Amino acid sequence: MSEHPPGAHSDGARPSGYIDVHHHMLPPTLKRLAVDRNLLPPVGGPPFATWDLGVALETMDMTGIELGLASAAIPSEFLGGDAPWAAEIARTANESLAEIAHQHPQRFGFLAYVPLPFMEISLAEIAYAFDELDADGVVMGCHADGAYLGDPALDEVFAELNLRQAVVLIHPFNLPSCSVSPFPAFIADFMLDTTRAAIQLITCGTLDRYPEISFxxxxxxxxxxxxxxxxxxxxxxxxxxxxxxVQAALNRFHYDTAGPMSPYATPTLLASVSATRILYGSDYNAVPAVGVSVASQGLKNDPSLDTEAFRLISRENALRLFPAVARRVAPENFPRTG
Incomplete structure (x- = not known):
C-alpha cells in the first residue's frame, strides 16, 4: 500500500532511493500517435499503454524509486519502413519525455529514442536530443530492419554517440521473423535478442571502435x-x-536489474563482472506496480548482495554514469566553486 493517499505523490527529491535506468513512459501525445496508427487501442491494452504521470510518481514513491530515466523503447518493427513516420514518432517521443523531465527534474531524466535503421533521422534526433533537450542518454532496439547492433551499416550513428560519450540503453523486442513460441516473447525471446546484440557488438569490434560509449x-x-x-x-x-x-568485453557493458535479476541471475552476473557494473532497473511501466514492488524487495533481500553492493547497484553506479542526474539529486557531491 502506498504511503500517500490516492492521487498524491512527491514531486520533490525522495530520500536516497533507487536511480532507475530502465523506466518506460508513454505520455499522452505519444500515445495519441500510436492509437492513430492502430498500434495501440484507444482504451486498455498492455500495461505500458495505460501510463499516467500521477500513478507513475505514486508507484515510484511506493517502491523507493527516487528518479527514473524515462525512455520510450519503440521497436523498429513499429516504424514499418516509413521514414516520415519514424521522424514524427521519434521527435514526439523525445520532446514529450523531455518536457516531463524538465518539469520534474528531481524525479525524471530521459533517454532519447533513436529510430534505427533510419540513419539521417537518427543522427538528427541525437543532435536535437543532446543539444536542445538535454537528454541524459539514448535508447535503441537490439535490431533494426534485420540488422543487429554492431552491423557496420550502423557505424555512423555509433561514431556520433562516441563523440558525445553517450550512454546507450539497449532494449529488446521480439526476435526477427520468429513467432512460433506459445509463450509471450518477453519470457525468453527478449533475453536472446539482448544476447544476440551484445555478441555482435563484441565480435564486430564495435566496443573497441567506440570506447567512449557506455552500453x-x-x-x-x-x-x-x-x-x-x-x-x-x-x-x-x-x-x-x-x-x-571475452572477459574484457563483459567488463565493457553495464547491466540493469530489470527482469528481475534477483535472486536467480545475481550469482552468475557477479561471477562475471563487478557490482560496479550493475544498475537498478525496474522496467516500469511495462512491468506493473506490483511487479516493480516485488522485484525491488527481492533485490533488497538478495543473499548474494552485501550492503556495499546494494548501495552501488541501487544508486551510486547510476550517479557516476549520469553526472547531470547526480548534480540534481545529489548536489552535495558537487560543491559550488568560485
Missing part, C-alpha cells in the same frame, strides 16, 4: 553472462574469441 544491457545481460564461455568454445570452429577478450 547498458537490460535484464542482467540476457543470457550473455551465463553463456559467455560459448564464445571461447566457438574458437574451435573459427568463430570464437579468446577468454581474455
Amino acid at each position: 547498458i544491457l537490460p535484464h542482467a545481460g540476457g543470457f550473455l553472462p551465463y553463456q559467455a564461455a560459448r564464445l571461447t568454445l566457438a574458437a574451435a570452429f573459427g568463430h570464437g574469441l579468446d577468454a581474455s577478450t
Whole structure:
C-alpha cells in the first residue's frame, strides 16, 4: 500500500532511493500517435499503454524509486519502413519525455529514442536530443530492419554517440521473423535478442571502435553472462574469441536489474563482472506496480548482495554514469566553486 493517499505523490527529491535506468513512459501525445496508427487501442491494452504521470510518481514513491530515466523503447518493427513516420514518432517521443523531465527534474531524466535503421533521422534526433533537450542518454532496439547492433551499416550513428560519450540503453523486442513460441516473447525471446546484440557488438569490434560509449544491457545481460564461455568454445570452429577478450568485453557493458535479476541471475552476473557494473532497473511501466514492488524487495533481500553492493547497484553506479542526474539529486557531491 502506498504511503500517500490516492492521487498524491512527491514531486520533490525522495530520500536516497533507487536511480532507475530502465523506466518506460508513454505520455499522452505519444500515445495519441500510436492509437492513430492502430498500434495501440484507444482504451486498455498492455500495461505500458495505460501510463499516467500521477500513478507513475505514486508507484515510484511506493517502491523507493527516487528518479527514473524515462525512455520510450519503440521497436523498429513499429516504424514499418516509413521514414516520415519514424521522424514524427521519434521527435514526439523525445520532446514529450523531455518536457516531463524538465518539469520534474528531481524525479525524471530521459533517454532519447533513436529510430534505427533510419540513419539521417537518427543522427538528427541525437543532435536535437543532446543539444536542445538535454537528454541524459539514448535508447535503441537490439535490431533494426534485420540488422543487429554492431552491423557496420550502423557505424555512423555509433561514431556520433562516441563523440558525445553517450550512454546507450539497449532494449529488446521480439526476435526477427520468429513467432512460433506459445509463450509471450518477453519470457525468453527478449533475453536472446539482448544476447544476440551484445555478441555482435563484441565480435564486430564495435566496443573497441567506440570506447567512449557506455552500453547498458537490460535484464542482467540476457543470457550473455551465463553463456559467455560459448564464445571461447566457438574458437574451435573459427568463430570464437579468446577468454581474455571475452572477459574484457563483459567488463565493457553495464547491466540493469530489470527482469528481475534477483535472486536467480545475481550469482552468475557477479561471477562475471563487478557490482560496479550493475544498475537498478525496474522496467516500469511495462512491468506493473506490483511487479516493480516485488522485484525491488527481492533485490533488497538478495543473499548474494552485501550492503556495499546494494548501495552501488541501487544508486551510486547510476550517479557516476549520469553526472547531470547526480548534480540534481545529489548536489552535495558537487560543491559550488568560485
